[in-house]
Amino acid sequence: MVSLILASSSPFKKTLLAKLGLAFTTRSPKIDESRKTSETPEQLVYRLAQRKAREIAKTHSGLIIASDQVATLNDGFNTDDKVLTKPKNHENAIKQLQQSSGNTVTSITSLALLNTNTNNIQTKVETFKVIFKDLNIEQIEYYLKKETPYNCAGSFKSESLGISLFKRMIGDDPNSLVGLPLIQLITMLENEGIEILTDNS
Secondary structure, eight states: OOOEEEOOOOHHHHHHHHTTTOOOEEOOOOOOOOOOTTOOHHHHHHHHHHHHHHHHHTTOOSEEEEEEEEEEEEOSSOSSOEEEOOOOSHHHHHHHHHHHTTSEEEEEEEEEEEETTTTEEEEEEEEEEEEEOOOOHHHHHHHHHHHOOTTSTTSOOTTTGGGGGEEEEEESOGGGGGTOOHHHHHHHHHHTTOOTTSOOO
């Protein structure tokens, strides 16, 4: 079987990929993830996922899985959605969750699968929306104390207690909220001849 490489050091993405029961290794790409002037969130994640895959391909061969993600906030007042970055600290996380309270946050995730033997690359941008409950400061403080999601865009972890912040979820694959759309990835792997429900050993 061809080598499968996850271009990420994220433990959350690693846990997701492990669900498929495939052997894989992880490598962390070192690239500039700065957003270009006038680049839309969709264009940004589309470009970066491919960049990550090709960076790992410089030193490794096989099937390389890469993804990139941003979260945007629609507060109902502005025509342009606001990009939510990683808060980095408690104060910024409070501000982000207060802004998200009662509003819609859209997770935009780009997935890329690069075959280094053929140089074929498949890329897909997946969106997933979450509508937040109306949150008071006590609820926000309690959540942040429990999960400290300061390295997560939008200040929440949907795979754990963050689910309690939501009123509704809209999208095809909730795994995309964690940064790795598994349904789309399975399709890409099948296009490369890897069937998940078959013994690939």
